[in-house]
Amino acid sequence: MTRLWNDPADFADEMIDGFVAANARSVRRVPGGVVRSTVVPEGQVAVVIGGGSGHYPAFGGMVGQGLAHGAAMGNLFASPSTQQIHAVAKAADRGAGVFFSYGNYAGDVLNFDAAQERLHAEGIEAATVTVTDDISSAAPAEKHKRRGIAGDLTVFRSAAAAAERGDDLAGVTAVAVKANERTRSFGVAFTGCTLPGAPEPLFTVPAGRMAVGLGIHGEPGIDETGIPTADELAALLVGRLLAEVPDGVDVAGARVIPILNGLGSLKYEEMFVVYRRIAQLLEEAGVEIVDPHVGEYCTSFDMAGTSLTLFWLDDELAELWETPVDAPAYRRGSVAVAAQAEAADIDTTEDPIVPGDADSQAVAQTVRAALQTIADTVDANVEELGRIDAIAGDGDHGIGMQRGSHAALAAGIRAADAGAGARTTLARAADAWADKAGGTSGALWGVILNAVALRLGDEGRPDAQAVASGIADGARGVQAHGKAEVGDKTLVDALVPFSSELTTAADGGAGLPDAWTAAAAAATRAADATADLLPRMGRARTHGEHAIGTPDPGAISLALIATRIGELLASGKDTAS
Helix, strand or coil: CCCCCHHHHHHHHHHHHCCCCCCHCCCEEEEEEECCCCCCCCCCCEEEEEEEEEECCHHHHHHEECCCCEEEEEEECCCCCHEEEEEEEHHCCCCCCCEEECCCCCCCCCCCHHHHHHHCCCCEEEEEEEEEEEHHHCCHHHHCCCCCCHHHHHHHHHHHHHHHHCCCCHHHHHHHHHHHHHEEEEEEECCCCCCCCCCCCCCCCCCCCEEEEECCCCCCCCEEEEEECCHHHHHHHHHHHHHHHCCCCCCHHHCEEEEEEECCCCCCHHHHHHHHHHHHHHHHHCCCCCCEEECCCCCCCCCCCCEEEEEECCCCHHHHCCEEECCCCCCCCCCCCCCCCCCCCCCCCCCCCEEECHHHHHHHHHHHHHHHHHEEEEEEEEHHHHHHHHCCCCCHHHHHHHHHHHHHHHHHHHHHCCEEHHHHHHHHHHHHHHHCCCHHHHHHHHHHHHHHHHHHHHCCCCCCHHHHHHHHHHHHHHHHCCCCCCCCCCCEEEEEEEHHHHHHHHCCCCCHHHHHHHHHHHHHHHHHHHHCCCCCCHHHHHHHHCCCCCCCCHHHHHHHHHHHHHHHHHHHCCCCC
């Protein structure tokens, strides 16, 4: 269990503050995460990594000379937001482009891709390689769907070494692609983990059992067995990995870097006992062991478990691996210490509010009331949403929605109080939601609210058709960003029927309260029906048949919110006709 915290909602931010205070010689705080505190040569590709907090030393602990230039650090087990990633990338950029790398999870892909698009729009070159080393998470024919776990280290370090060598962005990317293709990992777990302040573990493993292939966020594994001996576990890990060797590699005589990674509470002494047999088995297979690693490189809070990574070297990767590294949690070789860089001033001020006209300011008050309703609805259902998500996802949907909705409410209140019209009020709320919630749901709610905001405008009073058009724009935007379709067991399964019914009713002449109420009922029916669906997107995909019988938490939360806003509009407080 996790024992020490103040307010659980502040845990990630306070953890980053403490991490920076303890490692100022290597890192400095910037909006969204950390960057190197040492001087970086102009014209060097910036390697930016990232992901949710709770996996230390991934990701901040790997920022430093010879490794990453920056890390975007999200909330607990939640992807950093697009805004966070973009801010870290801008702070790390030295004029030669930005290279992104991170584990292959839906929220990370969504937000890093959006940040990359922003950089491109600003004239900054950027490229990405997602890490897909976990062989238990998809078959070889679908290895592009695999998760990233402790193999992050080999890809990050190879890419960073190429940047140090002076490679351009295309060269760094090519090295990272090769490193990822030559990295394989396989893991087991004996217990789950407990997030700060949570009364129960996020996920569990039955006492006396071992989950084979369990993901670092509780994604189901491929088997469950009794707890083996250390030698039996070594044989399992090595056997699975030698059964899937990268193309073109001949095991006999191959050079490999083995990384035995602890997931949070497995003792080093236990891992050394396991590694003793791993080394014997690799040598018996004719493998040449290079620079073995035993320790913690990608954890999951207090999860008890371990994973083995095999990084199959060629001449170039072996040479790059010799690049010295000096990061807070990872050191190799001897680094010529760089001078401390002067911290650049980062402008975090918002653009000034341009007042809306009187009609739009009145609508902004309804927007404000709707944001309050959303936050209240999420608060009332946060535990249930988390419970559902623990079955069909990774358990953080409730707290993510809570962070996002409260940030949106605060931003909306500030904008409305400053005289903003409806569009500006809702747009400020949308950006705050996406930034503070992070993850997939934060990004998608930001898309929805921003789309509606554009249709509201800052002048006049929007009618029901304008609102319906905004929801339709949002639904299309969500599908374009998240790549989900109806039937994939996601928020889309409730959003599309909601949008369709709202448009039909508005086009038929219904006022907004009646149209919205009918649409909310359609969303509720569709959300409930997701219990019968097999998940095909995001982390829930790996839950497979375990998720049947449980509705999708994203669809349920949308339906709950739509229903409560319908009640607000029906009460006569709306200002749209």
